Amino acid sequence: MNKRFTRILATSVAAAALVGSLGACGKGSASAPSAGSNEITMWTHNAGNAEELKAVENIVDSYNKSAGAKAKIKVQAFPQDSYNDSVVSAAASGKLPCIVDIDGPNVPNWAWAKYLAPLKLDADVSKNLPSTVAKWEGETYAVGTYDVALAMLARASDLKAAGVRVATVEKPWTKDEFQDALTKLKALGKWEYPLDMGTAGTGEWLPYAYSPFLQSFGGDLINRDGFQSADGVLNGDKAIEWAQWFRGLADQGFMAKKSGKDSTQDFLNNKSGLLYTGSWAADKARAAVGKDLVVMPSVDLGTGPKIGGASWQWGVTSGCNNSAAAMDYLSYSLKPENLAAVAKATGTIPATDEAAALLPEYAKGGTNRIFMELSRNYAVMRPETPAYPFIATEYGKAVQDILAGADPKTALDKSVKAIDANIKSNGGYKN
Missing domain, CATH: 3.40.190.10 (Periplasmic binding protein-like II)
Structure with missing residues (x-):
């Protein structure tokens, strides 16, 4: 297996401990208050993955500089091996950030534990690859910028x-x-x-x-x-x-x-x-x-x-004290040019056809277009249950x-x- 993907999978399995740990922490722990009224924090597992982290930071920087930004997003990156432990610890002490990334199949567990809020985005995710949208009990709790096949x-x-x-x-x-x-x-x-x-x-x-x-x-x-x-x-x-x-x-x-x-x-x-x-x-x-x-x-x-189906995705925590800004940032991150930038940096499948059209290898007739077709035709979500x-x-x-x-x-x-x-x-x- 590719070393990067092996690390991602290993981190996903560490999340298995969350089934017990999250419940032990108590459902619905609040997020940490922001350092300032106009700043919210976003956590990612990509500290050891320079390409993806840089792509995410570029989107955040672009958002922070945009005229319509509702808050300043502050990125905090963790080594993959310690990411889930950090989330568990933060949940126990009521110090979760506003935005977290999470491996897609584990989203229902986090939603059940009430650490995630249902997403209310301006972006239309109906045309996304189905595997990039994580749902539980009819509500969307996370959305990804890419998938793999x-x-x-x-x-x-x-x-x-x-x-x-x-x-x-x-x-x-x-x-x-x-x-x-x-x-x-x-x-x-x-x-x-x-x-x-x-x-x-x-x-x-x-x-x-x-x-x-x-x-x-x-x-x-x-x-x-x-x-x-x-x-x-x-x-x-x-x-x-x-x-x-x-x-x-x-x-x-x-x-x-x-x-x-x-x-x-x-x-x-x-x-x-x-x-x-x-x-x-x-x-x-x-x-x-x-x-x-x-x-x-x-x-x-x-x-x-x-x-x-499903890879790493983004969600908003239930205790976020500025969820409107968090939702606004996620909507911004789903613009085609942002999806394309992340997919190009990570060698992954962009979440939409519109984004794929910006990448020759994933556009119609491109060398990697088959992976998007495989995802659309054959992807099965891992059971959407906590x-x-x-x-x-x-x-x-x-x-x-x-x-x-x-x-x-x-x-x-x-x-x-x-x-x-x-x-x-x-x-x-x-x-």
């Missing part, structure tokens, strides 16, 4: 040598075609494992990367009708099929049970023929492989290809156990039992 990367020359067609958005590989492609690629004898699924990944990578395969089979992380139980969807027949198929990729010698730490670099070093990764790796791969690189959608395992951080942790354990040789049903039943108990112990995560 999972895909399969390969060299066209390798596929041609193996007699394998290039999958397209309109015609992805079926389960049988994928099996056939792997068999033919392995037969070339070029790689120990023709497929790299990033199985060395940990934390949020596990549900982000692998639950879409579960969903493509017809299972899911939780029953989305009420979000009260995982029984039947995470341990039902379709889920068992997914687990057997997934481990089968390793058992048949198509992928390693634990891949290298940098799957993208291994692919570029020709240690694999087919790489399951995301849009964050495309520019580096294209620079190295050139026109031989092909970007393909994920596999249709029965109910169509699926990929994870229980998600706990669900993610339990599912990740099951994935690792299954790859290590555990009985799939036993591993999944264990996860279901833990998830259902957590939901019950939190009163169903109702308001």
Whole structure:
């Protein structure tokens, strides 16, 4: 995986601790009062990510200098490893800032804990990529300037040598075609494992990367009708099929049970023929492989290809003493030119078509346009429930156990039992 994205995923998983920590702090802790009546603070996890932090600071600087600014925005950046701990500590002491960034799938947990206020923006987010808008119980609580998308990367020359067609958005590989492609690629004898699924990944990578395969089979992380139980969807027949198929990729010698730490670099070093990764790796791969690189959608395992949706987004805390200014800034940050600037700096998918049109690689016909198409067509939001951080942790354990040789049903039943108990112990995560 790309190192930057690995750090982001690791931070996301640290947020799993917030399920208990936020509740322990007490719902609805107030935000800290501003240093001055015309200044509000914005927190970001990007202290260790110079490109994204600079892009955010540029937008803030532009807003602060604009004639219509309702307050001066002050940016405070934290190292990713300590960001969530800082949020928990601030929530406990009633010193949250007015604006925070948060990984999209964790937004419902923060909203349930009443740390976030529903957004009331002047900006129209109806044309955004759906995965850049985080909702809970019908209210929008966060919005992102970008997203990322999972895909399969390969060299066209390798596929041609193996007699394998290039999958397209309109015609992805079926389960049988994928099996056939792997068999033919392995037969070339070029790689120990023709497929790299990033199985060395940990934390949020596990549900982000692998639950879409579960969903493509017809299972899911939780029953989305009420979000009260995982029984039947995470341990039902379709889920068992997914687990057997997934481990089968390793058992048949198509992928390693634990891949290298940098799957993208291994692919570029020709240690694999087919790489399951995301849009964050495309520019580096294209620079190295050139026109031989092909970007393909994920596999249709029965109910169509699926990929994870949502990345880091922005929200306003419920105790902000100048929420009008905070909302005004967020509306300003969503202007097309601002979305394009962040996407260009981070190598991510701009949140709107209007912003994409400002970037040749994401405009119609551009080299990275496919990632926007994949997001629009195949992105599935990770379950929009406050229980998600706990669900993610339990599912990740099951994935690792299954790859290590555990009985799939036993591993999944264990996860279901833990998830259902957590939901019950939190009163169903109702308001």
